[in-house]
Amino acid sequence: MHTHLDRLEAESIRILRETVAECRKPVLLYSIGKDSSVLLHLLLKAFHPAKPPLPMLHVNTTWKFREMIEFRDRTAREKNVDLIEYINQEGVRQGTDPVHDASRHTYVLKTQALRAALTEHGFDAAIGGARRDEDPARAKERVFSLRGAGQRWEPRKQRPEPWGVYNTRLAQDETLRVFPLSDWTELDVWLYIRREGIEVVPLYFAKERPTFVRNGALLVRDDERVPLEPGEKLVPKMVRFRTLGCWPLTAAVESDAADLDSVIGEMLDTRESERAGRIIDLDPSDSMERKKREGYF
């Protein structure tokens, strides 16, 4: 009998193969986080011994941790996968401010940039690592999620997916978002990383890092672009991250968990959900659904 992880793995591989078999020009959205690492691992398994027949796309907001970018480049090189980096140059030129206007920053450098990248390259299907357990708004999204013109999500017009038989047919201007990890939980992801020995960005493990506190969030200063305000000072602390994003928008947690087992152990005891570390989601409770309708992943 197969274990829970076996079944999740097989289903995700089936979804990846289905995407490649049915879509004209698919792409894998690579965000460098642990879910992306799992996704890439599954992609390599799905098409072995062939090289994955699709590229990876990283939408870079230019505010990612430096360790993330190093990890990204090394991974693409070692795994021999084509990597496309997309930066919304116009947005960067205008200058967004992740500190004082986080929602605009996310909208311009993430949502808008992703839409532009997909359109520019003509990708008809974008595979992402989002999981349904991350947020109530994601609980109802399909594995193959149809996006209309403008890449908008219409929660009321979703296609049923009985038996995992996916309808991938598209009209002009329509695209698909595909979520092979839909049925995984955060715990599943970590257990699978452990079982398969998948490498993840070291930021997930506790280490002494230069921290400061702003608006109640514990931040790790990754570069000089954000000046410290009066009263703020850098304090070295043992911290790690549960989720990775733009550094000024990603809160760290104090932790001694320096290896994989301790990280999972801490997670099993924790009483706070994963996205709570993301400053951008703290607005009204509906913020995720609203962002999705606008075309956010």
Next chain:
Amino acid sequence: MKATSDTMVGELEAAAPALAARLAALENRDTLRFAMCGSVDDGKSTLLGRLLAEAGMVPDDRLAQMIRDSKKHGTCGGGPDYALLLDGLEAEREQGITIDVAWRYFGTDRRAFIVADCPGHAQYTRNMASGASSAELGVVLVDARAGVVTQTRRHAAILAMFGVQRVLFAVNKLDLIDYNHARYHAIEHECAQLAHDLGIEHADAIPVSAINADNLVKHSPATPWYTGKPLLEYLETVRVDRKVDAAFALPVQWVNRPDHKFRGYAGTIVGGRVAPGNEVVVLPSGRLSRVTRVIGGSAELEAAEAGQAVTLTLADQIDVSRGDVIADPTLPPEVAAQFACHLLWLDDTALLPGRRYLMKRATHTIGAQVTEIKYRIDPDTQAQLAATRLGANEIGVCNLSLDSEIAFRPYQDDRRLGGFILIDRDTNATVGCGTLDFGLRRDRNVQWQQLDVDRAARAKIKGQSPRCLWFTGLSGAGKSTIANLVERRLLADGFHTILLDGDNVRHGLNRDLGFTDADRVENIRRVAEVAKLMMDAGLIVLVSFISPFRAERRMARDLIGEAGFMEVFVDAPLGVCEERDVKGLYAKARAGKIANFTGIGSPYEAPESPEIHLRSDQESASDCASRVVKILVD
């Protein structure tokens, strides 16, 4: 000091192996997929939310958010509304209903649970399909005050149709019947009867109260007469038969050809086991070969079994494509193109027999039509009702005909090889889903006659390529006039032609047909079939039909074949056509004497990319005809 630090080290040393053991246990736990359903006010979301909270599986920040939201949207007078832990969409909060299947995930050290939380509202019955299709257990909520109601029957019937063989009836709101044992016992009996009537093998029941957390995680003192397991323990321990066929079968999903040296067939095994050296048959072609390698991820496997995603290589260079099924040749799946099936209709536009859809099943997509609705099933009584169409949420038993044969197993033996969806060719919507019950042998009785003289031979002695010119446009746009001119010129040039005119065909071949949706489809189908026969005779066929709907013209194109079909759009504005009104029909329609007249009471859907586009209000009929002849002859 020393003692303290020794103790700490000791604790740490003890904790690490304990953690490692726990992680190993978690890594090896199994899954239960269940569908949760019930009528709209039975308190389904509340039950699930409360179960998760009681079991300590809801993070603090999400609990806090729920308590905040309860004050704004809650239905518990500002007190904690556990349903809000689950309802994710703005619209459903505003409406207070759960409009779509929501997927929930939780787990204990024993088992991981994947829950399809199905909508209770009658109009969203169709949304249960996704949830029920993958469920190993159905949990049906019953309101203790009402007992088994219509929606309970409908949900149980859908679970049964989707092959869910174990159902748990959670009899909720027991507090509102004062934990009355006799009343509970009567409901339990009703539920068992319902399951029996539907052919569900195993039925269980648990008395609960979501509001008071009775029998969710712990035995409730309020129900001393209940000796079974509380809900969570039941879910952790219930045995479910994952029915997979014993014989090996793998629908080919992707042909992996990185270079000329390697050719592998990737897919997920739906039944049985496979190992290198096994003989296999490829269906529907029937070619035989032998497995040389079984690859799982990057590893060479000694064997693989149902549920695993693998890549196989074969000993022989044979033609295998996506959609084919590689199988055990001693117990192969059947091959058929005609089926008896159960069909659940999902779309607001009704199913019409004879209309052409796409069917997707496992890894295969193919043209399909429902040739006959045998009967519709009454959701309340399971009675068989006569039906000519199926509306949204209705279930029927139908005959299904595919464009070519596929390898399949009946749904009750194999969900993956027997479960399908139907897709509308125009809207691309998933309009229906169903189960292949058995193959119809019709094909074997009506063999295709082996024809020695074929279309190409007949066309050759006429010195032409058979074509179908399909003239479409409003009444009065000039279709018949132009088609007549085209035919005359072709004849003059020595071509062999035939003209099929809408009005004339309706006087003869199709005089039994009216103007209902079903009759319109049949009208076009017959004309397209006749046109196809005449093309087989080697003729150039001119069809002059208003054919206002894209779907109809698409059907004709599909039947006739892309290669020989040319859509000719005779385009003139409605005003111009109405002014001409050669037959006086517009006047009658305006006077209300003709219902559904195209352009007045019924729409005309202009072609999006016709092969030929004529503007008959700007060019003369003669010029239009010349253009058509020129394009055809060139």
